[in-house]
Amino acid sequence: MTTFDLSITDELLSTTRAVRKRLDLERPVEPSVIRECLDLSQQAPTGSNRQGWRWVVVTDVGKRKALADLYRKGVGDYLVQAKQAAEKQGAVQDARVFDSAQYLAERMQDVPVHVIPCIEAGHIAADAPRRAWIGLGGSIFPAIWSFQLALRARGLGSCLTTLHLAYEDDAAELLGIPENMVQMALLPVGYTKGTDFKPAKRGPVDDIIHWEGWQG
Numbered sequence: 001m002t003t004f005d006l007s008i009t010d011e012l013l014s015t016t017r018a019v020r021k022r023l024d025l026e027r028p029v030e031p032s033v034i035r036e037c038l039d040l041s042q043q044a045p046t047g048s049n050r051q052g053w054r055w056v057v058v059t060d061v062g063k064r065k066a067l068a069d070l071y072r073k074g075v076g077d078y079l080v081q082a083k084q085a086a087e088k089q090g091a092v093q094d095a096r097v098f099d100s101a102q103y104l105a106e107r108m109q110d111v112p113v114h115v116i117p118c119i120e121a122g123h124i125a126a127d128a129p130r131r132a133w134i135g136l137g138g139s140i141f142p143a144i145w146s147f148q149l150a151l152r153a154r155g156l157g158s159c160l161t162t163l164h165l166a167y168e169d170d171a172a173e174l175l176g177i178p179e180n181m182v183q184m185a186l187l188p189v190g191y192t193k194g195t196d197f198k199p200a201k202r203g204p205v206d207d208i209i210h211w212e213g214w215q216g
């Protein structure tokens with residue numbers, strides 16, 4: 001029976017953060033490490049084992065700039081306003097997240113690699129029931145997270161972002177993504193400055209578990 005070193009496994013699971021300010025914008029990323037992490041991500045589950053995923057990896061400077069512009073268009077003034085609102089309410093952690101997100105938005109084009117996970121959705125009608133859309137998202141997000149974990153294990157970091165999706169069609173045109181593919185995110189990827197990430201503050205787990213039913 002294979003056993004895992006829990007100290008390493010649990011550290012990986014509890015310290016894989018959304019990395020923005022600590023992405024190294026100067027250090028190039030070898031295509032081979034992206035390929036290796038995407039290869040590992042394919043072990044993730046998919047509904048009906050469809051494996052309808054595709055990953056668009058962008059390193060071209062001009063295309064990264066165009067994607068960053070779409071991302072910033074998607075951001076608009078949302079992050080600045082959200083940060084101000086959080087500060088007003090004394091929500092320190094939230095204010096830090098929005099500040100960090102704004103930092104990334106301003107530098108998105110400088111992050112060495114942009115990865116856009118896509119999933120084949122041609123079989124799902126626009127008015128399909130909620131479970132169909134859950135199945136679609138559920139068939140790519142496990143792989144995205146595996147990709148992020150594999151990156152972290154190799155000294156790289158990423159941040160799952162979705163704000164460019166307001167301009168998904170423009171991104172599809174830019175990158176030649178076919179109509180039957182849905183973009184799910186944009187992950188800026190780079191080596192991290194240091195690797196000493198910490199577990200985040202989360203609420204007590206007992207507050208979110210309902211044993212045997214909601215009242216339990």
Ligand SMILES: Cc1cc2nc3c(=O)[nH]c(=O)nc-3n(C[C@H](O)[C@H](O)[C@H](O)COP(=O)(O)O)c2cc1C
Binds near residue numbers: 164200
């Ligand atoms: C569905 C989803 C969408 C997200 N979209 C963005 C985004 O557009 N921009 C961004 O900077 N972070 C985005 N994030 C990252 C979250 O802000 C981040 O996961 C959260 O603040 C917790 O931080 P942690 O992952 O380091 O624990 C997104 C995360 C998820 C799961």
